[in-house]
Amino acid sequence: MKRIGLVFNGVWSQYAVATAPKYRELYDLVYIHELTAARIATLDALVIPFQSNQPALEARKDVLYGFLAQGKKIAVFGDSTPLWLDAQWEDRPVNNYWWVKTPDQPPIAHTDATHPVYAGLQPRHACWHIHGVYTRIPDNSRVIQRNAEQEVVTWETECYGGTLFASTLDPMVEHGIQQIRHLDRYVDRLTTWLCGETPSGAFTIDPASYGVRAIPGVATGAPAGVGVN
Amino acid sequence: MLHATVISNGLSGLPRAYTSDDRIRYRLEAIVPAWAPDFSDDDLVIAPNGTDHVALLAIRERMRAFLDDGGALACFCGWFTDWVPGNRWVHDNSHPTREVELRLASDRHGLFAGVDLGKFNVDRHGIRGWWACGYIEPAPGAEVVLVDTWGRAIVVVDEVTTGGFQLLTASGPLGDYRRVGDTDDGIGRVYRNLISHLTHRTLVTT
Numbered sequence: 001m002k003r004i005g006l007v008f009n010g011v012w013s014q015y016a017v018a019t020a021p022k023y024r025e026l027y028d029l030v031y032i033h034e035l036t037a038a039r040i041a042t043l044d045a046l047v048i049p050f051q052s053n054q055p056a057l058e059a060r061k062d063v064l065y066g067f068l069a070q071g072k073k074i075a076v077f078g079d080s081t082p083l084w085l086d087a088q089w090e091d092r093p094v095n096n097y098w099w100v101k102t103p104d105q106p107p108i109a110h111t112d113a114t115h116p117v118y119a120g121l122q123p124r125h126a127c128w129h130i131h132g133v134y135t136r137i138p139d140n141s142r143v144i145q146r147n148a149e150q151e152v153v154t155w156e157t158e159c160y161g162g163t164l165f166a167s168t169l170d171p172m173v174e175h176g177i178q179q180i181r182h183l184d185r186y187v188d189r190l191t192t193w194l195c196g197e198t199p200s201g202a203f204t205i206d207p208a209s210y211g212v213r214a215i216p217g218v219a220t221g222a223p224a225g226v227g228v229n
Numbered sequence: 230m231l232h233a234t235v236i237s238n239g240l241s242g243l244p245r246a247y248t249s250d251d252r253i254r255y256r257l258e259a260i261v262p263a264w265a266p267d268f269s270d271d272d273l274v275i276a277p278n279g280t281d282h283v284a285l286l287a288i289r290e291r292m293r294a295f296l297d298d299g300g301a302l303a304c305f306c307g308w309f310t311d312w313v314p315g316n317r318w319v320h321d322n323s324h325p326t327r328e329v330e331l332r333l334a335s336d337r338h339g340l341f342a343g344v345d346l347g348k349f350n351v352d353r354h355g356i357r358g359w360w361a362c363g364y365i366e367p368a369p370g371a372e373v374v375l376v377d378t379w380g381r382a383i384v385v386v387d388e389v390t391t392g393g394f395q396l397l398t399a400s401g402p403l404g405d406y407r408r409v410g411d412t413d414d415g416i417g418r419v420y421r422n423l424i425s426h427l428t429h430r431t432l433v434t435t
Contacts, residue, residue, distance in 0.1 A: 009238050010281025012307040031283055033262055051279045053239030079241050097354035178322035210309050211317045
């Protein structure tokens, strides 16, 4: 049974994770233009990945906070806007080559390894690259990761009922791309934390999931008013 | 003046790679509920890296009509849905990027003129692979421009499937990246060569 909704902006790397045999029994693609309270009612958690549609998230802000108010979890990755998330994200140059040029200076300098997502992860597996930082986070939030300048990379709060986790890492998109080969470790721990089940095996691709004219769970390429013409 | 539409699914930073100048005028076409884009004033439609292939599937007939009318499509993103006429993108993770060596197979339109292929293979930070993922199964008769180590299509130009022009990459991003530090003989040069070709093509056909 699918337990986690992956808020889906039609991006292929997001699709690749949710349709990979390793993850497809747990992750449900929830197309952003179909995101309603009824659509996500049976899910335990939501993941809002990097490369999400920020204006569309703002339009569905009430649905997201209603989900949290039920005591459920939402994990947000990459950038965001204060129009739907009460925090200030700021862009920074993406250093995705540090492991070539300065392997002793990763983009994250401090990680709270007591958090379940990070417990047991090697530093390399807890940090590949980041997309910006947070310069303001909600009161009573817990900071989980910082960069060398002490800027916030990952934080968490329970002030909305459930648990809101936010990070400028991009595990789902990069795992789908498959150019960073160690992300099973992070995504598997994240999955376990979100729903209590741990995926097993290697990340593989099912060719039958590509070149499709209809996407399971999405209304035949014509979601919520995005009509087939 | 070329008129281009950039499909936008709400990603931040998109306008930085597609800024209007004296050669090309861009407009952003935002995907919204009841999306029904009108491409009738456009010479070129760009599906940038990270675009929404669910919404594009929903308008596949509209896109086909635009192409059959002589329009140009540039898709720089892996189209896992079947909206690109005649060609298919295949996601493949069987080879690590350190094994990727891209080479030119054909270039009828000079898209790689003045381009240092070494900068496609290893970027200025020492990263290999141009972020291309998987490969393209090209339409019969389409021009395979760039291939990878295993001879698989990475850049395709298709002028036979429709009445228009398609430039497709295996998800390798293209744009005018000079504003973010690109040199004049790398990825951005291919994009500018593409715009030059399409400008000439538009002048000839109108």
